[in-house]
Amino acid sequence: MKRQVPLLITLFVGTLLIVSVFVPPLEGMQENSTLFFDIIAVFAFFLGGGNLIRIHLTKVARKKGDWEYSLVTLFGFLLMLSSGLFKIGNPGDIAAAVDTPGSWFQTIFFYMMSPLNSTMYALLAFFVASASYRAFRAKNREATILLVSAFIILLGQTPFGTMLTSWMPDKFSVLEIPNMAVWVMSSPNLAGQRAILIGIGLGVVGMSLRIILGIERTYLGEDKG
Amino acid sequence: MKPLLITVSLLSLMTAASFAQSDPPVEQPMATDSTMVASTPSITPPAPVSSLEAKDSPDDHGHSITLSWEPSADDGAGAATVTSYVIYHSTSPEGPFDSVGSAISGATTFTHSSAKESDAAGFLADYVDRYYRIDAVTADQTIRTPSSVVGPVQSSGQWYNDGRTPVAVAVAFFGLLSLFFLKRAKAGADLYVRPLGGIEAVDEAIGRATEMGKPILYVLGLGTASDISTIASFTILGRVAKRVAEYQTHLIVPCYDPIVMAVAQETVKAAYMDAGRPDDYKEDMVYFLTNSQFGYVGAVNGIMLRQLPATNVYMGKFYAESLLLAETGALAGSIQISGTDEVAQIPFFVVACDYTLIGEELYAASAYLGREPLLLGSLKAQDYAKAAVIICALLGALALNIAAASNATWGLTFKEFFKVTN
Known part of the structure; x- marks a missing residue:
């Protein structure tokens, strides 16, 4: 019974939503069903916050490995929560806006959260460089094709690439580096992406059917087909 | 006596002048939006839109009318360049007409729906006669030329979205394929999966x-x-x-x-x-x-x-x-x-x-x-569906190329069959 009820709900709701795609009067159901998810998501804050406090408090209390990091996490979480929820450090009263200029919440957000986020994002540039170095080493035929394609595309984006082949006569314009870069992006690259997207589309339908029909139940914690 | 007369005369003039200053300027009668037409003699009014049509929006749950038109001849060109179109609506051919929205120059369609303009009922009621008119408007908003009124047209809901038939066919095909392979898997067939x-x-x-x-x-x-x-x-x-x-x-x-x-x-x-x-x-x-x-x-x-x-x-x-x-x-x-x-x-x-x-x-x-056999069965169906997609893509490319070379229209018909319109 514990398994049958969720499976029946999945079958009913899934079938209804598939039908609603083709029946205009039922179209609103798709939006309405997401409202249920939004309502649950509101309570997720308590779920997530509660779990975070419990896990890290336990770690600190038992002095488990790297418990100092947990202490920092708890401190940051409680500081942000109290300055936002109880308006601690807010020049206005409890009814003031959470982002009142000069408030702790705003100061922490702009001068700690944002720079930290930007720092992490900026690391991407270095990781792209190191990943490119690994990917573009011409170890085999495929890697060599990748290297040549990347070289053409990178060069095609620069004025130097344009300058290199601008002397070519018009009838050979297809061999100009910027044109070759456009061709690589719009033909083989796009074809590959579309093939992947078609596969994803079929995969989504297949997965949905397996879930709706109750064949795939692992997400319910049942390892049986 | 003479100074007194002069003083009285001056006071009268000043009073008259002050009254003249406090009087509001005489306004030209302002035409309402629904009646405003080109009136400035020095500027030629723009050409109106042509071939205006109003139809019930297809494949929807009602409460929506779609208008289509041919742009004004002065759209983006001409003596009085049209910069926008204002759409007017009424439930009577005589009016009054109310503005229900606008479209930028170059636009040829507009959808009048509950999301944009509501009736008293809170949405665009179905099965009500409606009339539309479009004004071609120039940049300064004062020079505009109305089109002829079209109507009556009624909105109504449909029970089936005809524009998504190709999707329905594909889902049904894939569903049947999955069921076939699930049945085979249940029967104990050995299904090879890459x-x-x-x-x-x-x-x-x-x-x-x-x-x-x-x-x-x-x-x-x-x-x-x-x-x-x-x-x-x-x-x-x-x-x-x-x-x-x-x-x-x-x-x-x-x-x-x-x-x-x-x-x-x-x-x-x-x-x-x-x-x-x-x-x-x-x-x-x-x-x-x-x-x-x-x-x-x-x-x-x-x-x-x-x-x-x-x-x-x-x-x-x-x-x-x-x-x-x-x-x-x-x-x-x-x-x-x-x-x-x-x-x-x-x-x-x-x-x-x-x-x-x-x-x-x-x-x-x-x-x-x-x-598990049942899960592998659905994967097998996925592989066959991919094969079907590849065959359709190849056939489509072939059909369009042959049709283009021979100036035939059947290639387009083939393409239209797969087109999802809404």
């Missing part, structure tokens, strides 16, 4: 972690519990957790979303129970980190570098963090298996991970890991 390197590596990776005595890190991505890729990831997590429980290795599942965390906790707990080792399940295996994208990256990267997991598994929805995670994992020396349906992130995973499930392979992974 092996996937990434999936076959899962067992090897768990074994490696066991030998090294190091944990396995499973990252569910940044998706929510309603994303199909996250649901697919749950199914893989269930299989992985069961193997981990059997091998008695440690599993770490840091989560970005609290609901995802709750589902993942249940999935892992159930997997440990299925493996016959419920006591080995620990509450701190699956936990919430943060809802901040780069905060999550920082925390997971920290786990990778401090705990040095033997294996990192990334399955689900990933964005810019994909490379940040995978590169850190590569630097930490972990075996990495990834899978996502985000096309833009696949190259990053391919470069930085040892095995990558590309697109649909993510959805197939659970079935491969389970090897």
Whole structure:
């Protein structure tokens, strides 16, 4: 019974939503069903916050490995929560806006959260460089094709690439580096992406059917087909 | 006496002047929007729109009228350049007409629906006679030329969205194909499914972690519990957790979303129970980190570098963090298996991970890991559907090229059959 009820709900709701795609009067159901998810998501804050406090408090209390990091996490979480929820450090009263200029919440957000986020994002540039170095080493035929394609595309984006082949006569314009870069992006690259997207589309339908029909139940914690 | 007369005269003049100043300027009668027409003699009014048609919007639940027209001859050109069109509506051909919206120059369609303009009932009522008129308007808004009034037209709802027939046919075809192979699988047919390197590596990776005595890190991505890729990831997590429980290795599942965390906790707990080792399940295996994208990256990267997991598994929805995670994992020396349906992130995973499930392979992974006949049956149906798509694409390309070469229209008819209009 514990398994049958969720499976029946999945079958009913899934079938209804598939039908609603083709029946205009039922179209609103798709939006309405997401409202249920939004309502649950509101309570997720308590779920997530509660779990975070419990896990890290336990770690600190038992002095488990790297418990100092947990202490920092708890401190940051409680500081942000109290300055936002109880308006601690807010020049206005409890009814003031959470982002009142000069408030702790705003100061922490702009001068700690944002720079930290930007720092992490900026690391991407270095990781792209190191990943490119690994990917573009011409170890085999495929890697060599990748290297040549990347070289053409990178060069095609620069004025130097344009300058290199601008002397070519018009009838050979297809061999100009910027044109070759456009061709690589719009033909083989796009074809590959579309093939992947078609596969994803079929995969989504297949997965949905397996879930709706109750064949795939692992997400319910049942390892049986 | 003379000075007195002069003083009185001056006072009279000043009073008259002050009255004249306080009098409001005489206004020209302002024409209402619905009656305003070109009236400035020095500027030629623009040409009106032509071929104005108003129809019930097709394939919808009603409450909507679609207007279409040919642009004014002065649209973007001419003595009085038309910069916009104002759409007027009335329930009587004589008016009064009210403005229900506007369209920029060059536009040829407009949809009058409940979202844009409401009737007294709160929405555009169906089965009511409606009349429309469009004014071609110049930049200064004062010079405008109305079109002729069209109508009556009524909005009404349809029970079937005709424009999505190709989708319905495709879904029905795929559904029947799936049912056929499910039936075959139930009957015990031996269904061959192409092996996937990434999936076959899962067992090897768990074994490696066991030998090294190091944990396995499973990252569910940044998706929510309603994303199909996250649901697919749950199914893989269930299989992985069961193997981990059997091998008695440690599993770490840091989560970005609290609901995802709750589902993942249940999935892992159930997997440990299925493996016959419920006591080995620990509450701190699956936990919430943060809802901040780069905060999550920082925390997971920290786990990778401090705990040095033997294996990192990334399955689900990933964005810019994909490379940040995978590169850190590569630097930490972990075996990495990834899978996502985000096309833009696949190259990053391919470069930085040892095995990558590309697109649909993510959805197939659970079935491969389970090897249950019913699941494999649906995968077989997927393969045949792909073959059908390839055949249709080839036939379509061939038909369009032959039709174009011979100036025939049947090629377009073939193309139209696959067109989803709404």
